[in-house]
Every structure is written in C-alpha cells, then in structure tokens.
Amino acid sequence: MNHDERLERVNLLASRLLDGLASAEERAELNELLRGDPESCELYLDLAETHALLAREHAGDTLAEEVSGILPFAIAGERSAPRKLTASSPMMWRFLGAAAAVVLLANGYVLWQNYGSRELEEEPSHGPGVAVLSRVVDPEWPEGKTGPSVDDAVPAGTFSLRSGLAQIEFFSGATVIIEGPAELDLESAWRVVCRSGRLRAFVPEPAQGFTIVTPEYEAVDLGTEFALSVGSDGRSEVHVVDGEVRLDSTDGRELRHLGAGAAVRATGGEMTSIESRGEAFVDRQKLLELARDDWRSRYAAWKRASEDLRKDPATLVYFDFEEQDPWDRALENRATNRAVGLPAGGAIIGAQWTQGRWPGKGSLEFKRITDRVRLRIPGDYQAMTLSAWVRVEGFDRWLNSLMLTDGWETGEVHWQISDKGQLILGVSGGVNCYSDPVLFPSDLGRWMHVAVTVESNSSFGRIVHYLDGRPVSEERTDKPMPPLRIGDAEIGNWQHQGKGHPIRSLNGRIDDFFILSRAMTPEEIATIHDSGVPNR
C-alpha cells in the first residue's frame, strides 16, 4: 500500500467507524494504520472533529442550555432558584447521579483506584481446590509432572509425592504433613484417603471430624494431633500424639477410641495396640527446620547464578536488592562490566525494604501509588531482555507497571501487567505484544519470574513474553521497528510527562531485576528461572 492508498484507506475506515458500521477487522486495521503514522492520525482526527462539529451544528442551539442545566446553582442571580429543574427532569437525575460519582474525585485519583480487579474478584477465591500447599522440602513429583508450587491451591483428586515433604493446609482448617513416597486421594477438605505413605495431621477445633481413610478403617480426628502410616502392603499404624482419635469401620461402626499416647497397628483385619512412636513422624517444627535448610541452599544457588549476570558485558542494569541497608535510597547496579554512561544505580522513592524470596533476601515493596525506582539508561539498542522476580499482591489497575519509560517517545519500551493478567510489552512506533491472560488470582502473593525479549531492527521485530521460565506469548512483525530506548524510566510506576494520565503503580514486591542489551535464548531464561525458584 503506498502512501496515498494508505490515507484513502484510513479515510474510508474512519468514516465507517464514525457511522457505527466498522467491523472488528476494520477497527483493528484502522488501529494498525494509525499506529506510528502521525499523518494517518491527523487525518483520522480531522474526520472525527468534523463529525463532532456536524453533530453539534445539527443539535440546534442547545449549548448554553446544556451548560446551565448541569450548573443549576452557578448562574449568576439564580442561585436560590435553580431554573427549570425539578426532580422529575432527566437532566436533574443526571446531575444527581453524576454528583455522586464525582464525590470520589475529591482527591483526583481515587476514582481510578478501584477499577482494576473487578473481573478477578468475581472468580472464586480459591478456585476449585480443597487445600493450599503451604510448605515443601525437596519434593519430587510423579514422572512428567511439575507439581504444584507453594501457595498453590490443591484440587480434589489424587495427590502423589515420590519423595520429599509437603505440607497441605485444608480449607477445613486441618493441616497435614506428607512424607514421600505417598499416594493420597483428597476427596474433600474434610476427608482424605491414604493409599500409602506417612502423614501427620494437626486438627484444630474448627476442623474436628477431619477424617483419614485407610484400607481397614477411618480415622476420625476429635482433636488435635495424630500420625498415621499405610505401607505398600496395606498394613497401617496410627499414633495419637495429642487429643483423641476414633477409629470407625468403613460401614460406620466405632472400632476403637484412642487417647493421647495410644497407638494401634492394623493388618489383615486385626488390630493390635503398639508402643506409640508419633515422634518418628516429621512434625511442624522439624518441617520448618528442614524448609530453612532448603531455603538456604536455594538462596545460595541463586547467588551463584547471579554472579554470571553481574559479569555479562550485555548487562545494562542488574539490581539484586542484596546487601543494602534499610535506610538506603539508592539501589545499586551490580553490573560489573558496564559500559561508560550506564548508571551506578537507581533512586528509590517511597518503596520500602522488605523480605524477598527467602528469609534474609532483600526486596523492595511497592505499595503506595507514589512508590517507585527511577533509573536512567542512555543509548539505542537493537535488542533487549527484561527480567524480574516479582510477587504481585493485586492487579489494582487497568495497567500495572513493571518498567515504564517516562512518556512514550519513539522506540521507548513499556513493560506492564494488565488487570486481566496479561503481560504487555510495547515499543512506541513499533508493536505491542499482549499475552493472553496468564496470571490469575491464585498467582497473587506468590513469587514468579517474568521476562521478555525484544528484537528490533529495520526489517523485523519480535517480542517474546516468558512466565516462570517458559515462553507464553510471541509477536512478530515484518515491519521495521525503531531502535529500543529506555532513557528516564521507572520500575513499579509511571511518570508521564505533562499529562494527567491514570496511575499505573505496581502493588507487589520485586527482589531481582535486570535489563540486558541482547535477547536471551529460551534456554537462558529457563536457567534464570530454575536457579531462582523460591521452592519447588
């Protein structure tokens, strides 16, 4: 399409749009034609403005009336007698309705604060699960399965653990520590079938009646703590640590009533009392100790991996949020081989120091709408990788900043998350890459890894979004893309120069953030993720 044809097409599509006839395809085409083409935009604006003026010209001379209609008390001399306005007038209703909405506007942005998460809030609070996985130590899941992450909802159905430890908190209130190998069937938040494995259950008062089913009986917890094991041969043991447990037959008859310190072994339909060895099962304290060891080794593994990033000559900035004091307001750039002109750090505004992925790991919390980290990265780039470990606490707004350049000049890069859970990367004058919604309410409050690679040159452009080490969305264009720029920018917020744009502040924590001047390979990004997973 040559230039004139392009403008002709814009003219036709805009005309159809203004007549309310443009199809979805036509609207998308118009959007693409306008993008990055000021002349097409001017033409569209000319047509829209003419359209508006024509509509007003033909509306009759109602202009002054409209204004006075919504300003009933503002007309000089008529303050005490609002003209022509009775409660039944539609204008009055509109006035009253609008007045209610405007109260929210009292300090400017309040109106925008609560738009974000409506759709998310409408989803059930914990999905279809029966429990939450609250802690793991070296878990190994059945072959070919990645297994749930800590804080994930656990659905009803089979729960298998090949080795390691997992702690599940049921929505009934009961907590169960599982030692692998174990094979369970989670029937509900109140009832678990143990086919094999070792468990320890803690049942506070609200969860009394929580039941674990073994091949020969059902153990009903009457509070508060017991251990149970089922061998691969079907032989089972139950040890009451504290409180009481009732053993029922599968048809509901009471078989035994066990108090604290009692233990029973069941095999081949026979039950014998045995010596209690509840302490042989991993308890909560032991689990926490083991989990701490696990954190320490993961923290150390991440630190080792981060050394490579520090030294990479392509690293423009690397914020590891480590070894900084709580009063530090400069965020240090740890890139050691950085080119002349690259910053020694960023400036922390508002955001407070807090805990990162592991106890002891530093992190910044972006909570208030003023919280941000400012940075300046000079230069034009052909490619870029942006990466962050982030814990999002809420999709508060339509757009939530990961990193945004001030303003939106040609080549500038905007990286953000929408309230629908989409990852978005836009290059001004180039393309925008929206992923499908990939983040959900269950992702709130968990540490996740997000990254995006951008390649931009005179013949094509390519953007790939990654979530937790895996590509989730790709956008290619055969059109030339401008060189990438950052310049003055903000992590976790946005400063648009001059205009009253809505707020795009992030609600969450970041404990690792870097920008590379090259596009990392999918393998490299997977490695970044794998070496930084807070727990498996």
Place this chain on the structure above:
Amino acid sequence: MQRDTEEFIELLTGAQSAVFGYIVSLCHDHALAKDILQETNLTLWRKADDFEQGTSFTAWACRTAYFHVLNHRRKLSREQLVFDEDVFDYLAERQEERASGSDLRLEALRQCIAKLPAAQRDLVDRRYRPGASVQAIARDDGKTEGAVSQALFRIRTALQRCIEKQLMKKEPA
C-alpha cells in the same frame, strides 16, 4: 477561579465544541460523547478552583475529559476497543493540542457545508439531526447501510479538502 463567576461560565461555554470534538475523537460515538461531555462539565465546575488563570482552559478541560473517556473505555472488553493504548494516548495528546483550533475549523466547516450540492447537504442534515442514524437513512431510502456510509464518506472527503483550503487561506505566511 471562582466557579460561579460569569467568566468561568463563559470559558466553559466557549470550550464546549472543542471538548466535544476531543471526546468524539477518542470514543467515536457522539451519543456517548454527549454523556461524557456532561460528566466532564460537572467535574470542571466542581474543580473550578483548580483552574489556573492564564493557562489554556480548553487544554485543562480536555485533560479532565480524558479521565472520563478512560472511565468509559475501562468498561469495554478488549474486542470493543478500537484503539490500542499507545494509539489512544497519541490521539489524546494530539487532539488536546489541536482542540484550541476548533473554532477556526467550525467556521471553515460552515462555509464548506454551504458550498455542498443540495443533495449532499440534505444527506448531511439527515445524518446529523438529533436521533438520526445511518441505519434509519438506509431503511427510509431503501439502500444498504454500506451505500449510505459510502455516500457520507465521499461528502466527508470533500468537506475535508474544502476545510483544509479554507484553513490554509487563514494561515499566516
């Protein structure tokens, strides 16, 4: 500025066409634009104190309108949106700058409408009178909506060329 001064009412009244044009350019639908204009007027009136005398009232009004347009935009699904955010923001910024020239455009438009052939002028009247729609015209004339829109497209193109010429005459050398 005091909201109940004649000066404020004058500024507000004088900016109506420009702000309406601004809103239409971002939301395309002039019935919706009318509602948004009402909301904007109310906000402008409520926040009259924030207006700094000596600055552009039209620009201030457009920035206020911007939030109201965004508010409506937020209610749309992705499929209903016409412009992506970057295009939308660019258009908003440009139209805010252009809005102060709206009066000149209106003057030029009036002269250009007068020059249209009678049949075209008649179609414009029928398209833009209150409550009119392309669908209704198509029904009345026994034509397809596409054909009516096509005729309007030609008229708009002609008006556009004419307005440009008129404005160029006015431009200082």
